[in-house]
Amino acid sequence: MTAMEPIPLVRASLGQQELAAVAEVFASGWPAGQGPRGKALEAQLVKRYGAGDAVAMCNAGAALHVSLLALGVKPGDEVIVADYGFPAPAHAVRYLDAVPVCADVRADTGTVDPQAVADLITARTVGIIAVDTVGIPADYVELQAIADRHGLFVVEDAACAVGATYQGREAGSLAEVGVLSFHGRKGATSGEGGALLAADPKIGADARLRSSFGIGSIFDMGKVVGLPIPEFTRIGHNYKLSDIAAAILQVQLERIDELLARRDAVAVQYSELLADEELLTVPYVPDDRTHAWQTYMVKLDPRVDRAAVATELRAQGIGCGHGTFATHIQPVFESKHTCPVSAELVQRHLAIPMHAELDADQVERVVDALRTAVRTHAAPTPSPGGAA
Ligand SMILES: *Cc1c(COP(=O)(O)O)cnc(C)c1O
Numbered sequence: 001m002t003a004m005e006p007i008p009l010v011r012a013s014l015g016q017q018e019l020a021a022v023a024e025v026f027a028s029g030w031p032a033g034q035g036p037r038g039k040a041l042e043a044q045l046v047k048r049y050g051a052g053d054a055v056a057m058c059n060a061g062a063a064l065h066v067s068l069l070a071l072g073v074k075p076g077d078e079v080i081v082a083d084y085g086f087p088a089p090a091h092a093v094r095y096l097d098a099v100p101v102c103a104d105v106r107a108d109t110g111t112v113d114p115q116a117v118a119d120l121i122t123a124r125t126v127g128i129i130a131v132d133t134v135g136i137p138a139d140y141v142e143l144q145a146i147a148d149r150h151g152l153f154v155v156e157d158a159a160c161a162v163g164a165t166y167q168g169r170e171a172g173s174l175a176e177v178g179v180l181s182f183h184g185r186k187g188a189t190s191g192e193g194g195a196l197l198a199a200d201p202k203i204g205a206d207a208r209l210r211s212s213f214g215i216g217s218i219f220d221m222g223k224v225v226g227l228p229i230p231e232f233t234r235i236g237h238n239y240k241l242s243d244i245a246a247a248i249l250q251v252q253l254e255r256i257d258e259l260l261a262r263r264d265a266v267a268v269q270y271s272e273l274l275a276d277e278e279l280l281t282v283p284y285v286p287d288d289r290t291h292a293w294q295t296y297m298v299k300l301d302p303r304v305d306r307a308a309v310a311t312e313l314r315a316q317g318i319g320c321g322h323g324t325f326a327t328h329i330q331p332v333f334e335s336k337h338t339c340p341v342s343a344e345l346v347q348r349h350l351a352i353p354m355h356a357e358l359d360a361d362q363v364e365r366v367v368d369a370l371r372t373a374v375r376t377h378a379a380p381t382p383s384p385g386g387a388a
Contacts, residue, residue, distance in 0.1 A: 025244050032243060037243035037246040037250065041241075041246040042055065052198050053204020054198075055195060055196045055207045057193075057195060057240070058241050058242075063195060065096075066239060070206045070207045073096050075097035077098040077099070082129065083103060083326055084327070084339075084346070085131035085324050085325065085327075092129070101120050102335050105342050110342075111131065111132070111137070111138035111139065112128075112130050114143050125152060127154065128143060128152055128154050130155070132159075134295035136285060136289060137165070155178070156172065156177070159186065160187075162182075162187050163259075164290050189248075190241075190245035260356075263292070263355070263356055266363055267354070270363060277371055279301045280374055295354055296354040298352065300349075309350065310350065312372075323349035329343060
């Protein structure tokens with residue numbers, strides 16, 4: 001057998017166009033944040049999302065932190081967070097000495113279960129952070145109705161979901177505040193990067209100040225006549241995105257349809273080829289939404305030894321992973337209650353290669369290897385309760 005090319009789990013699609021954009025920034029002499037490129041990126045985001053304002057930031061974790069500050073979260077407040085996903089929302093709540101309350105998720109989509117959210121509301125609850133889990137939007141109509149009934153805010157963590165849609169609307173614009181990530185493992189990237197989208201321009205303006213030491217753009221100050229001393233009006237963080245990263249993102253956002261079409265084709269091929277495999281379930285996407293496919297996760301039958309499957313795939317050079325996280329079982333977020341669905345998904349999901357540069361032959365190779373591995377590593381009899 002000939003040695004096979006490795007097939008990585010993830011791969012960023014960055015090329016000559018992005019390099020050319022970086023070269024322009026170098027030539028301009030302004031590589032720092034909130035310069036011409038950052039402003040142009042923010043304008044591009046406002047237009048794409050129909051947002052009241054968009055603030056470019058260094059990552060989505062920072063954008064979540066600033067969104068909670070701008071929404072007025074206080075120490076001791078409870079914020080309900082979707083349990084299943086990268087636990088950045090729970091971290092953000094803790095930055096403010098507030099209490100993250102983990103809500104369980106839907107078994108079919110992995111997104112937060114609106115009924116679980118409703119059941120967790122107390123007199124101290126101030127808001128909800130929903131997650132578009134690995135790229136699939138949550139149930140915003142139901143979540144917003146619950147929020148409106150109780151006077152809560154909703155933040156959409158769309159870190160993985162650039163390009164996804166829900167009832168024809170763009171993920172990232174499905175709540176009063178939305179957060180995007182441009183980390184290297186997401187569908188559009190500048191290595192590290194993020195953005196906050198706000199329906200209300202006042203929230204956007206406040207977030208911009210809080211993400212730049214509580215003061216306006218240094219680039220703009222260079223143009224002010226009369227040299228007034230600028231004023232710090234907030235205690236702020238330094239969460240700015242460099243103009244180098246902003247230039248890369250301007251290109252990536254123009255390419256998002258092309259990149260997403262490729263991911264979509266990979267997902268369709270996986271789901272078709274694996275549909276008949278009894279030892280796993282392919283992702284479910286409800287008719288009213290589209291997936292950004294930050295990750296493609298299959299759910300393994302309880303009979304399958306996931307660790308053995310992963311070892312076997314990796315031995316063949318095929319990248320794989322556990323998928324994402326169940327927040328409430330992480331030691332730092334000791335939880336009063338359990339989220340059984342999320343706890344089960346985190347044991348049974350397996351992420352397989354997903355990026356915009358996979359070709360059809362590679363997808364077939366992954367499918368063949370996965371099929372063989374799950375059949376080799378399945379216990380002969382169903383465990384009590386059987387297959388889901
Ligand atoms: C990746 C991710 C984040 C963090 O994004 P950064 O830009 O790396 O800070 C936040 N939330 C979710 C759901 C994510 O998947």
